[in-house]
Amino acid sequence: MPRPYRCRKIRCKPDVNCFKPQGVPLDGLEQINLALDELEAIRLADWEGLYQEDAAKKMGISRQTFGNIINSAHKKVADVLLHSKALKIEGGVVKRV
Numbered sequence: 001m002p003r004p005y006r007c008r009k010i011r012c013k014p015d016v017n018c019f020k021p022q023g024v025p026l027d028g029l030e031q032i033n034l035a036l037d038e039l040e041a042i043r044l045a046d047w048e049g050l051y052q053e054d055a056a057k058k059m060g061i062s063r064q065t066f067g068n069i070i071n072s073a074h075k076k077v078a079d080v081l082l083h084s085k086a087l088k089i090e091g092g093v094v095k096r097v
Contacts, residue, residue, distance in 0.1 A: 005093040008069075009060045010040040013096060020086040030085045035092030038073035045070050 013036065020026055037059070044055035056066035080087045 006061060006065075007093050007095045008037040008040070009058065009097045010036055010094045011058075011097060012040060012043055014039065014089055017089045018086060019080075021084045024084070026086055030083075031088050032076050032080050032085050033091060034073060034076050034087055034089045036089065036094045037092040038069055038076065039089055040094075041066060041070040042073050042077070 018026070020029055040059060041055065044050045044058060045052065048055075050058070052066050052070070053063045055070075056063045059066060061069075077087070079085060
């Protein structure tokens, strides 16, 4: 039985939750879902430039869990950019603080 997800603290929620290549209808694109905790990890690590340990503390999770989340987020964003897919931001076990 897998361990239950621990609620992750986030500070940002985007105004827009979907991004796609210009000029291509959304219904013709494969969609990749980026969870809100993955977006928060990108914000803390890449935008604010925090070390993983500090970012993990802000989210209320372990450093290893933060590392797993940021790796997953980077892989998804790279897939979207390299293969012209749509990115939808939603979901995750999160608590907005």
